[in-house]
Amino acid sequence: SPTSPAPIPHLSCPNPPPLLPQSPTSPACGAARVLPFHASRPTALPTPRTACFQSPHGHLCAHACARKPVATQELLQFKEKLDLVLSRAFCANEQFSHSLKEAFEQFINIKQNRPAELVAAFLDSKLRVGNKGSSEEELEEILDKTMTIFRYIDGKDMFEAFYKKGLSKRLLLGKSASVDAEKSMISKLKAECGSGFTSKLEGMFKDVELSRDVMASFRDSPQAQQISPDVELSVHVLTQGYWPTYPPVEVRLPQEILELQEIFSSYYMSKHSGRRLQWYPSLGHCQLKAAFPKGKKELAVSLMQTMVLLLFNSADGMGFNEILQGTGIDEKELKVVMQSLACGKVRVLRKEPKGRDVADEDQFFFDDEFKHQLFRIKINSIQMRETEQENEQTTERVFQDRQYQIDAAIVRIMKARKALSHTLLLSELFTQLKFPLKAQDLKKRIESLIDREYLERDPAQAAGYRYLA
C-alpha cells in the first residue's frame, strides 16, 4: 500500500465540508487539503489517513481541552464534522471509519484524566439550573452527542468520580434543572457501561427520595414538636458508599443548630438503631431571615456562611480572628467565606479596610445600609463551585482506588495460579482491569507486594513470581 501522501485524485463531490476555518496560517489547513478523494478506490487508502485526523488539529484541540469546559462543546462540533467528512467525502468507508475511531481515541486520551473531568463538568453545566436556552429536546440531543465522546474516554472510573461530585451538589443544593434529564443521562450511561457503573448514581437518587419520606414522618414525630415553629429543618440522609467522599470537618456549630441535629438524630436512631449518623457541615445550606433596617430579606447561604452571620446577632462588628475563634472554621476556608459575604456582588457585611483580599487584621461589620431589589437573595454560589483543590483530591482518590484494585487483582491472580511468569501476570492484569494502565505502574505494585511479602520472585523461573501463603 502506498505510504507517501501522493497527490490524490479529485473527488466528484463538489462541496467538501471544511474541517475548520480556512486560514493560511492555520495548521489545520493540511487536513482540509487531503479531503478530495476518489470514491472508486476504497481499498487502496493511503496510510497517512490517520495522521490527517490526528494531528496537528487533534493535538491543537487537546490543548484547548485543558483549559475549560467550553472546549467540550468545540469537541462535539469537531466530532460532528469528522463524521460528516467520513460519510460525505469518504463514503463512510469502513477502514477509514475504523482508523478515525482509533485516531480519535488516541487524541482524546492524550491528556490523561482531563477529558473525563471536562466531559463531566460539561454535563454538569448542562444539567444544572441556569442553563440558558436548551429545550428538553435540545438537551436530550446534547446528552446523546456527549455520549459519543464519552465512549472514547479511557478510564471511565475517573469520569464517574467527577460526575458523582457534580450530581451530589445538584441533588443536595436543589440545583438540578430537570429530574427527567438527570434520569435520562443515567440510563444512557447504564446502556453504555452496564448497571455496575450506574448503581451508585442510582443509589444517590434513591437516598434523596427516601430522605423526603423520612422528613415527612419526622415532621409528625414527637421529637419534631420540640422545634420552634419559626425554624424549618430539612435533612438529607445519605448512604455512605453511594456518595462522593467528603473529608470530615470540625467546626463549632452554633447552639441552635446543634440542638436541631440532636433532635433529628434521636428521631432517626429511634427508627434505625443499628446505624450511625455523621453530619457534614460543608454540605449544609440555609435560608436566613435577615432584618435589615432598609428591608427584611431572606438570604440563601451555606451553613458556613450562616455560622458567621449568626455571630453578628450578638455584636455589630468583629475582627477576623474573633470570627475564626467563634466558628472554628479552617482559616483558608474562612477567608473564602468572608470574601463571599463582604467582597462579592452582594455584601451583607462591610469589611474594613476595603479590598478583595481578607487579611487577619480585617474587621467586619453588619451592614445596616444593606439594600437589594430582591427579597430572596442567593449568596451561596460558592458551594456549587468545584475548587481546583477539590478536583485534585478527586483525581487523587481515583488513582488511590486504582492502586487498591491493582493490588487486589495481583493477589487474586497469584493466589489462584501459585506461580506465574511476569509477562503472563501483566497480560492477565491488562485484561482484568478496566482503566488505563502502564506496565511501570503494575511493576511498582508488584514490588510493593514483594516488599509486603505477598509474593516473591520465583527462584524456579527467571522473571516470574510465586505466591506466598
Added chain:
Amino acid sequence: MRALSRKLSGGVKGDSSKKAATTPPPFVTLFDTLAPAESDQVLGPDAVERLCTDMQVEPDNVLLLVLAWVLDASKMGYFTREEWESGIQQLGSAGTPHALRQQLETVHAQTLRDIERLRGLHKFAHKFCREERRKNIDVQSAQVMLKMTIGPLFSEHVSNLVRFMGEKEQLAKAGVSLDEWTMMLQFCREIDSTCSNFQDDGAWPVLLDDFVEWQRSQVE
C-alpha cells in the same frame, strides 16, 4: 589483670574432678583477648577498632563485613560472645588477629567464587545496614556496601550504579529495598556493560529500568 584471669582459666583446665573442661578453640580465646575488662559478653566499637588495627586493616575493609556475616552479627560495630562463638566452625583455628585476617581472606575469596555464598553476603549487607523498623537502607550505605560486596567482580556496573543512586532524588527519601538490592546483583551478573541485552519490559524493578535509562542518557 587479664593475663591473670587467663592463667586462672588455664589452671582450671587440668582439674578433672571439677569440670570436663576442654581447651576452648583459639577463636574463642581471641574474644577474651579483645574483650574490655568491664563487660566480657560484648565486643564494642572500641574493641572492634582495636581488632582492625591488630589485623592491619581499615575499619571499612570488606573483611569486617565478612566477619559480621559469618557471625550473623545483628548490630554494626558489636559482636556478642554468643555471635562470636557461632563462628567457631569457619574461623575456629584463628587465635590471633593475624590468623583471623588470613581466615577471613580465605572465606572472602571463596565467597567471590561461589554465587550462592555471594548472594548470602550481599543479602546480609542489606540486613546489616537496616535501621530499626525500617525496611530499606539509605543511599550512602547502599553505595558503600555495593562497592564492598560485589564491586570487585563488577566494577563498571557498580561504579555506574553508585553514581546513579547518588543522583536519583527519590532514592534519598525512599531508600533501597531488599528486592531492589538483590536484583542489583542479578543485574550485574546478567546484563552486559552497555545494557544491550536489557529488556525494558522485563521483570526488573523499576529502579533498574530507571538506571538503564539513565545510563543510556549518559552515553548520549
